[in-house]
Amino acid sequence: MLTRRVIPCLDVRDGRVVKGVRFQGLRDAGDPVEQAARYEAQGADELVILDVSATDEGRATAIRTVEAVRAVLGIPLTVGGGVREVEDARRLLEAGADKVSTNTAAVRRPALLAELAERFGRQCVVLALDAAARLEGGGWEVVVRAGKERTGQDAIAWAVEATTLGAGEILLTSWDRDGTGLGYDLPLTSAIAQAVTVPVIASGGAASAAHLAAALHAGADAVLAATIFHDGHTTVGAVKDALAALGLELRR
Amino acid sequence: MRVHVVSTGAANLASVLAGLRRAGAEPGLVVGADDVLQAERLVLPGVGAFGAAATSLQAAGLWSALQERLNAGRPTLGICLGLQLWAEGSEESPGVAGLGVLPGLAKRLPTGVRVPQLGWNWVEPGRNCQLLQPGYASYANSYALREAPEGWAAAWTTHGEPFIAAVERGAQLACQFHPELSGPWGQALLTRWLGAR
Numbered sequence: 001m002l003t004r005r006v007i008p009c010l011d012v013r014d015g016r017v018v019k020g021v022r023f024q025g026l027r028d029a030g031d032p033v034e035q036a037a038r039y040e041a042q043g044a045d046e047l048v049i050l051d052v053s054a055t056d057e058g059r060a061t062a063i064r065t066v067e068a069v070r071a072v073l074g075i076p077l078t079v080g081g082g083v084r085e086v087e088d089a090r091r092l093l094e095a096g097a098d099k100v101s102t103n104t105a106a107v108r109r110p111a112l113l114a115e116l117a118e119r120f121g122r123q124c125v126v127l128a129l130d131a132a133a134r135l136e137g138g139g140w141e142v143v144v145r146a147g148k149e150r151t152g153q154d155a156i157a158w159a160v161e162a163t164t165l166g167a168g169e170i171l172l173t174s175w176d177r178d179g180t181g182l183g184y185d186l187p188l189t190s191a192i193a194q195a196v197t198v199p200v201i202a203s204g205g206a207a208s209a210a211h212l213a214a215a216l217h218a219g220a221d222a223v224l225a226a227t228i229f230h231d232g233h234t235t236v237g238a239v240k241d242a243l244a245a246l247g248l249e250l251r252r
Numbered sequence: 253m254r255v256h257v258v259s260t261g262a263a264n265l266a267s268v269l270a271g272l273r274r275a276g277a278e279p280g281l282v283v284g285a286d287d288v289l290q291a292e293r294l295v296l297p298g299v300g301a302f303g304a305a306a307t308s309l310q311a312a313g314l315w316s317a318l319q320e321r322l323n324a325g326r327p328t329l330g331i332c333l334g335l336q337l338w339a340e341g342s343e344e345s346p347g348v349a350g351l352g353v354l355p356g357l358a359k360r361l362p363t364g365v366r367v368p369q370l371g372w373n374w375v376e377p378g379r380n381c382q383l384l385q386p387g388y389a390s391y392a393n394s395y396a397l398r399e400a401p402e403g404w405a406a407a408w409t410t411h412g413e414p415f416i417a418a419v420e421r422g423a424q425l426a427c428q429f430h431p432e433l434s435g436p437w438g439q440a441l442l443t444r445w446l447g448a449r
Contacts, residue, residue: 001373001374001410001411002365002366002369002371002372002373002391002411003371003372003373003388004371005371005372040435045371045372046371067266070266070267070270071270071273073270074271074274074432074433074434074435074436074438074439075390075433075434075435076370076390076392076430076433077267093264093266094265094266095266096266096267096270097266098264098267098392098430098433099392118301119300120299120300121299121300121301121333122368122394123299123368123370123392123393123394124264124299124300124392168368168370168394169368169370197363197366197367198366198367198368199366199368199370199371221366221370221371222371251372251388
């Protein structure tokens with residue numbers, strides 16, 4: 001039976017892991033290679049590196065970070081940030097990513113997803129979908145540019161369209177919950193998981209193993225978290241033990 | 253140990269090279285058909301579409317050399333699409349012939365489960381397996397073989413329905429999962445294959 005996945009996320013800028021609430025107030029949180037190796041040893045099922053650099057120089061550094069992480073990492077690696085063209089994805093894959101995620105660029109130009117899937121296969125293409133509850137009228141809308149812009153586009157319809165075009169997985173982040181520690185947006189997670197047939201990774205808001213369990217029970221195939229693992233409050237292994245005790249199927 | 257890796261032009265090559273290095277090998281890339289025929293050990297990785305990969309191997313002039321090598325029982329490792337290419341064909345690309353070393357077709361994973369299958373699933377080796385051991389392996393696939401090929405020892409995994417996780421015969425091993433992404437379990441399998449005769 002396919003197990004549920006626990007996926008730590010490293011936000012990386014200029015070769016260092018950074019952390020902050022909603023990408024504001026970033027502070028240094030360590031060496032990505034050291035953290036990647038530690039997470040794998042703790043039992044992480046996969047690793048996501050999100051390059052939050054804003055400059056070309058930063059992007060070039062991110063390639064070297066991916067190469068250095070790949071050398072030590074024996075589990076799947078997804079890398080996102082700045083993927084606008086097939087060529088951007090090719091560079092990351094050549095450096096050692098197994099999957100690439102794309103966010104704003106795919107919203108602006110959905111054909112990118114089809115181009116990526118045709119070249120690398122859809123199992124390689126992750127749609128990073130940032131969603132926020134509509135200010136009026138219910139439902140969720142797609143937000144882009146790291147939350148700066150609400151598009152008005154329906155998040156569920158976009159998830160379905162993206163998987164039709166070529167996305168083989170959805171990394172779903174609740175913009176309302178990200179960085180709050182209030183837990184994942186469960187109605188959003190459930191709605192997207194029911195609307196698509198590809199795997200869905202829940203993200204945004206986790207502060208405890210109970211939050212992760214709730215997202216998995218709501219239909220997520222995997223859960224992504226950053227903050228709870230970074231400060232050494234808990235380990236991936238301890239979280240997986242807690243999830244297994246709740247009856248969830250995990251690799252241990 | 254020197255290992256030659258076929259570049260199929262698609263992704264994931266860096267992960268395969270890194271995984272082989274961690275298992276103690278010195279990987280290098282195949283340049284032409286002579287490498288395919290003469291390499292002490294050969295790896296055929298692969299992600300992407302069946303038809304595109306077959307076309308790319310043919311265009312590179314490697315196709316008949318791969319068939320010759322596999323039919324001669326020379327030490328070879330196929331990974332993911334690399335396994336499917338050993339078969340007769342795939343539902344993914346109707347009408348495109350595979351290498352034909354394994355009987356049968358790669359078929360789409362069933363409806364009712366998440367496809368692509370992304371993540372870790374249990375591998376249960378059949379009785380005759382020498383290299384394959386039970387454990388969790390990392391998958392990224394939408395297609396798989398469904399029937400055990402005659403003359404090969406097979407391991408099984410279930411995603412909706414049982415499918416072929418891997419097959420082995422002597423020093424020939426083909427895995428639907430990614431040993432290079434399957435943690436210490438996968439690295440141990442790579443090490444056993446590197447030592448297999």
